Amino acid sequence: MSWFSLVTKGKLEGAEEEARAESRRANQERKAAVEAREEAERETVRKLEALKIAEKQRERAETAEQERQLLQSEKDEKKRRDENLMQFSWGPKNKAAGQWTTQEFEQLQKKFFKHLKDPGGNLIRAKILIFGPTGAGKSSFCNGLRSALKDTDTPSNYYAVGNIGTTLTSRFQSARYGDHWIIDMPGIFESSDFKTENIEAIASGKVRFDALITKTLEVEDGQSQQKARRDVSCVVLVLHHNIDLGEELKRQLNVIIQLGGKGVLSYYLVLTHLDECDPQFKDPDNLPNLYSSPLVQEAVENMADQTGIPAYAISYVKNYVTETETDTKTKLLHLKALDRILNYAADQVEKIIDSKLQSSMYDDAPDA
Ligand SMILES: Nc1nc2c(ncn2[C@@H]2O[C@H](COP(=O)(O)OP(=O)(O)OP(=O)(O)O)[C@@H](O)[C@H]2O)c(=O)[nH]1
Ligand SMILES: [Mg+2]
Numbered sequence: 001m002s003w004f005s006l007v008t009k010g011k012l013e014g015a016e017e018e019a020r021a022e023s024r025r026a027n028q029e030r031k032a033a034v035e036a037r038e039e040a041e042r043e044t045v046r047k048l049e050a051l052k053i054a055e056k057q058r059e060r061a062e063t064a065e066q067e068r069q070l071l072q073s074e075k076d077e078k079k080r081r082d083e084n085l086m087q088f089s090w091g092p093k094n095k096a097a098g099q100w101t102t103q104e105f106e107q108l109q110k111k112f113f114k115h116l117k118d119p120g121g122n123l124i125r126a127k128i129l130i131f132g133p134t135g136a137g138k139s140s141f142c143n144g145l146r147s148a149l150k151d152t153d154t155p156s157n158y159y160a161v162g163n164i165g166t167t168l169t170s171r172f173q174s175a176r177y178g179d180h181w182i183i184d185m186p187g188i189f190e191s192s193d194f195k196t197e198n199i200e201a202i203a204s205g206k207v208r209f210d211a212l213i214t215k216t217l218e219v220e221d222g223q224s225q226q227k228a229r230r231d232v233s234c235v236v237l238v239l240h241h242n243i244d245l246g247e248e249l250k251r252q253l254n255v256i257i258q259l260g261g262k263g264v265l266s267y268y269l270v271l272t273h274l275d276e277c278d279p280q281f282k283d284p285d286n287l288p289n290l291y292s293s294p295l296v297q298e299a300v301e302n303m304a305d306q307t308g309i310p311a312y313a314i315s316y317v318k319n320y321v322t323e324t325e326t327d328t329k330t331k332l333l334h335l336k337a338l339d340r341i342l343n344y345a346a347d348q349v350e351k352i353i354d355s356k357l358q359s360s361m362y363d364d365a366p367d368a
Contacts, residue, residue, distance in 0.1 A: 082294040090300040090311045091291030100288045100329050105148075108335040112149060112342065113178040118349050124233075126180040126345035129203065131256065132238035133249060134187025137272035140319035141238055142175075142184045145338055147320070148331035149177045155320035159184050172209045180342065183209050186217070190246045199255040204264050205232040233345035234266045235259075237307070241271040241299045241316070245306050253307060263355060266348035268341050269309045271299065274318035281318050287329040290316065315340060 116124040130138045139159035146156040159173055173184040185202075188194050193216040201207050202217060212220035235256050245253070260267045271277075278295040280286040290296060296316060304311045315337035318330065 085294040085297040085301070086292075088297045088301045088311070090297055090314070100332055102328050105328050105332045105335060108332065108339050109149065109151065112180075112335065112338060115179060116342075116346055118346075118353055120353060123179060124346050124349050126233040126342060126349070127205070127209075128180060128182045128341055128345060129232050129235045130182065130184050130238055131203070131235050132187065132253075133240070133243065134189050136187065136238045136240050136243070137317075137319050138187065138238045139173075139184050140321070141236075141270060141272060141317060141334075142173075142182055144317065144319050144330070144334040145182060146175065146177075147326045148334040148338070151331070152326060155323055155326055170215065171212060174209050180345070181209075186213070186215060188217070188249065188252050190248045191216070192248055194248070194252050196251070196255050199252055200259065203232060203235050203256050203259055232265050233348045234268055234341050236341055237267060237269045237309070239269065239271055239303060239307075241273050241277045241303065257308065263351055266344040266351075267309070267313070268344050269303065269307060269314045270337055270341075271303055271314060271316045272319055274316050275321075277316075284318070284327045284329040284333075287318075287333055290333075313340075313344070 116126075118124050130142055132138055139161045142159040143156040143161065146152075146158050147154075150156070158175065170186055174181050176182075188199075195216075195218075198217045198219075201219070202213075207213070207219055214220060237253060237256060243249075256265070256267050259265050274290075274296070275282045277299045278293045280289060280293070300311055300314055300316065303309075304314060317333055317337055320326065320330065323330075
């Protein structure tokens with residue numbers, strides 16, 4: 001091989017070697033570029049995921065904030081509503097009064113059994129008639145009063161109580177406590193069968209409480225009505241605290257309210273099922289919170305609106321339903337209602353005496 005050939009071969013080999021090296025470099029660069037691109041893509045994916053996570057976190061934080069704001073606004077709304085309801089302010093204003101103690105219970109019990117005299121010096125014998133819709137809790141209320149007045153350890157079951165759709169009490173059931181009578185009545189309901197004049201006759205004392213009456217308060221045949229008219233001193237309307245009064249029930253209750261307006265009788269409203277109005281009162285230990293419960297204020301306001309009876313002539317009770325023992329606070333609750341009812345009854349007796357006096361106002365000095 002000539003020198004020239006040798007040189008050419010060497011050059012060629014060098015060139016090939018260089019070309020290979022170049023190709024290797026190019027390959028490496030391509031690989032690096034691919035890796036770099038892949039890394040960049042991975043980086044992009046990572047960033048996107050990070051963005052997604054951040055977005056989710058932001059959304060979660062936003063939802064949490066919205067929920068917090070919603071809760072807060074609901075809380076504020078409830079607080080405003082409660083404050084508004086509390087302005088109705090049914091109940092005694094003297095917060096110190098009424099510790100719901102055994103002494104208070106004993107005092108009221110004693111007070112009930114004290115003889116009351118009218119201005120003429122005659123003993124007041126109140127007749128307290130318990131009137132209202134079927135199932136309102138009239139008989140249960142009477143049992144509560146009895147348990148309290150007799151201070152029994154177990155709830156009284158003297159007046160038949162039930163939940164059977166039609167009225168369970170089917171005649172007058174009178175019981176005497178001290179000087180006074182408490183008379184449980186059959187329930188009325190949404191029906192035109194209860195005639196206004198029958199309700200009037202019973203409420204104004206024209207029907208004797210030993211008379212037999214039908215379920216629609218007609219006096220049974222052969223039972224005469226009496227003329228005397230001083231028999232009922234207070235009609236206690238008993239209503240379930242959230243009853244929606246229909247036209248007929250309103251008419252029947254209005255018979256009593258109108259007789260009250262004419263001075264024939266006094267009336268008082270007792271709301272029942274306090275334990276369903278505000279569940280805290282399922283526990284009698286909470287009864288001292290009675291006048292600070294917005295739910296109770298709302299119920300009293302609503303029933304005062306529906307019946308037109310002023311809130312000061314309304315009491316609220318929780319009757320014994322499942323309890324096997326009585327307790328001082330529930331007894332006191334019943335006696336507090338009874339104390340006010342008796343005041344209304346005594347006022348009524350005086351009112352009737354005064355109205356008789358009024359008609360003889362000019363007898364001693366005739367006009368001309
Ligand atoms: N949760 C609760 N239930 C009560 C209350 N008062 C009465 N009840 C229940 O209501 C139902 C009817 O009670 P009653 O006392 O029989 O009602 P009533 O007004 O005498 O009914 P009639 O004699 O049928 O006109 C019974 O199941 C009682 O246990 C109360 O304050 N709270
Ligand atoms: Mg009854």
